[in-house]
Amino acid sequence: MFIPLKDQNPTSRFPYVTVFFISLNVLVFLYQFFSPHGIQYFVLKMGIIPYELTHFRALALLPRIFPPLTLITSMFLHGSFFHLLGNMLFLWIFGNNVEDFLGPVRFVLFYFLSGLGASLTQIVFNLNSQVPMIGASGAIAGVLGAYLILYPSARVLTLVFLIIYIEILPIPAAFFLGLWFLAQVLNIGIGGGVAWFAHIGGFLIGMALIKIYSRRKKRRLWIH
Numbered sequence: 231m232f233i234p235l236k237d238q239n240p241t242s243r244f245p246y247v248t249v250f251f252i253s254l255n256v257l258v259f260l261y262q263f264f265s266p267h268g269i270q271y272f273v274l275k276m277g278i279i280p281y282e283l284t285h286f287r288a289l290a291l292l293p294r295i296f297p298p299l300t301l302i303t304s305m306f307l308h309g310s311f312f313h314l315l316g317n318m319l320f321l322w323i324f325g326n327n328v329e330d331f332l333g334p335v336r337f338v339l340f341y342f343l344s345g346l347g348a349s350l351t352q353i354v355f356n357l358n359s360q361v362p363m364i365g366a367s368g369a370i371a372g373v374l375g376a377y378l379i380l381y382p383s384a385r386v387l388t389l390v391f392l393i394i395y396i397e398i399l400p401i402p403a404a405f406f407l408g409l410w411f412l413a414q415v416l417n418i419g420i421g422g423g424v425a426w427f428a429h430i431g432g433f434l435i436g437m438a439l440i441k442i443y444s445r446r447k448k449r450r451l452w453i454h
Contacts, residue, residue: 231391232409234323238400239384245326247334251341252318255366258306259314269309276303277362280353289360305345307364317366323386324377325370331380332443340443344372344436351431361423368428371414372436378407379440 262269275292282288282297295303308314329337348368353359377384382404390397414429 231389232401232406233389233391234320234406235387235389235398237323237327237381237384237386237403239327239381239403241326241330243330245329247337247341248321248325248329251325251366252321255306255308255314255318259308259311262307263311272307273309273362273364276300276307277364278304278349278353279362280356280359283353284357301346301349302342304349304362304364305342305366305369308366309364313365317370321366321370321373325373327381327384328373328376328440331376331440336443340372340376340436340439341369343439344375344432345369347435348372348425348428348432351435352425352428355427363425363428365425368425368432371429371432372439374407374410375433375436375438376440377403379437379444 262272265271271292274294276295278300279289279291279294279297282294282300288294288297294300308317325337328340332340345366345368348371349363352363352368382402384403385400386403386406388399388401388406390399390401411430411433414426414433417424418426418430420426
């Protein structure tokens, strides 16, 4: 098991958008948790159901919101405290540097595009699924993909837990994120209620988006 604790990659400005996204996710989860309806109510009402989007027909589970809107609302819902904690830990460690590179406005756009692309990837491979899909992990996977392109040599302080071996080690981001991506690919057949294709799609989309922006940024610098 590899758990990231922090990266050794300072930023030049405060990550306002990253902090905002983390705060929003936490507040939404607290609202879900303490609501008399319970967490499952919001999952069923606002989570993505691939069948609805591919068959253009809403299921009679609850008074569902307009299905295309779930592509956005689902990104801020989590099914448990540990689901939330894991996603927010990764967003905080890797999101601040990607935001620092893109700037706050572009980072918002990047985050949503990664999340949408991740959800659509999952839908393509599960066209008839009637199981709600929630979580910020698709968008955060995009952040991880961008970080891999931008800072492959950055060190990530990682808690390594292998049976009886426990150690905190500075691991190159390329190794840590490459291992994370490999784990998503290998887990596809396992299932377990995790949207593995969303993780993979978000990661690859994040890599592509950051490469496109980097080329444009270099072109502007060359012109000026």
